[in-house]
Structure formats: C-alpha cells, structure tokens
Amino acid sequence: MKLVPWSQVKYWGCVRCGRCCRRTTVQLTTPEWLMLVKAYGYGIVEQNISGFYLKKTIDDHCPFLSKSITAWACRLQRRKPLACKLWPFRIRGDPRFGHEDEAHYKYRNQDFYVYAYPQCPGVVLGKPSKLFSHKVLPEFLNIRLGFQNSQIHSTSKLRPMPY
Ligand code: SF4
Ligand code: SF4
Numbered sequence: 001m002k003l004v005p006w007s008q009v010k011y012w013g014c015v016r017c018g019r020c021c022r023r024t025t026v027q028l029t030t031p032e033w034l035m036l037v038k039a040y041g042y043g044i045v046e047q048n049i050s051g052f053y054l055k056k057t058i059d060d061h062c063p064f065l066s067k068s069i070t071a072w073a074c075r076l077q078r079r080k081p082l083a084c085k086l087w088p089f090r091i092r093g094d095p096r097f098g099h100e101d102e103a104h105y106k107y108r109n110q111d112f113y114v115y116a117y118p119q120c121p122g123v124v125l126g127k128p129s130k131l132f133s134h135k136v137l138p139e140f141l142n143i144r145l146g147f148q149n150s151q152i153h154s155t156s157k158l159r160p161m162p163y
Helices: 030-040 082-086 130-145
Strands: 009-012 045-048 051-054 065-067 072-074 089-092 104-107 110-116 123-125
Touching: 009 130, 030 045, 030 051, 082 089, 082 130, 089 130, 104 130, 110 130
Parallel strands: none
Antiparallel strands: 009 123, 045 051, 065 072, 089 110, 104 110
16 A cells, blocks of 8 residues: 655545445554453454454454444544554654655654555645644654543544444
8 A cells, every 4th residue: 555755645634434444454452452352352353373453344344333324433432442543644663665754753852754545535635734744643643652542633523423
C-alpha cells in the first residue's frame, strides 16, 4: 500500500465509512489481548506465531463494527486497540517509506517520520492546515507515545452512536 508523507496531507477527518474495519486484520498488544479476553472471552481474539489479533466475523468484518442508518461505528471506543487509534497514520522513528524531508516531524524533541494511507477517504491531500498540523497530528503522536489515551481530534467528529 502506497503511503504519503504527512506534509502532503491537508487534513484528516474520519467520515465513518467503516472501510478500515472491514477486511483488515487488527493486531493487539498483549495487554489489549488480555483486556479483551477478560471482557468478551476467547472467541473474540486469535493468535499465531506473529502475535495477537482481533478475530474477524464470517463477513470478514471486525466483530466490534456496527452500522447505523448513515454510518459505521466502533463499539469498543475507549477500549479501542492502539492500531485502530493510529489508523490511517504510520508513525515511525525512521523514514522507511521514503520522502525523508516531507515525512519528518519533530515532536517533543524527538524525530519522527509520519505517513498516511491515502486509501482512507478521510485523508484530504494538499498543504497541511493549521488544525491538522497543530491539533490532529500531535494527538496521534501523543497516543502513539502513550501520553494520551482519549481521542478528541483523532476520531470522528460525528455524535457517537448510543450503545
Ligand atoms: S478512518 Fe478512514 S477508512 Fe476508517 S472509517 Fe474513518 S474515514 Fe473510513
Ligand atoms: S476495534 Fe473498532 S476501530 Fe478497530 S477495527 Fe474494530 S470496529 Fe474498527
């Protein structure tokens, strides 16, 4: 999948299309796997030699994906795995996907290389807006670094679904 450096992204805002929760394998950290097993049982997860994962439904969806009349939503929310919270961005300590200068992002005195998956329809290409570079992106970095758990700018702005 081709990635674009963050400096080619004008803005990102989730439009709740649900694409990232269908036909996608979500990797879990060990604490996430434990927490989900405790809450929902072993049927919700699977593992192989590479690690722990959310087990997909027979429709190839994440088991926590649900649909209202107008949009898709995640039923996990505050328990959402880190991999889901960071989508559609890849935050790395090296410029593995190229565009070294354009992907470089200095944050908390550390050097990062940030890329986006343009397949996400919430990614709007162009010159980065202030909101994106000053609010949205730092929140993704904070979550990636473990400084923040809650999502404000890094999730859908639409009203959460009532569960
Ligand atoms: S993050 Fe992107 S792909 Fe996933 S639901 Fe939102 S807009 Fe769709
Ligand atoms: S846990 Fe939520 S965000 Fe992650 S794939 Fe499942 S429905 Fe999507």
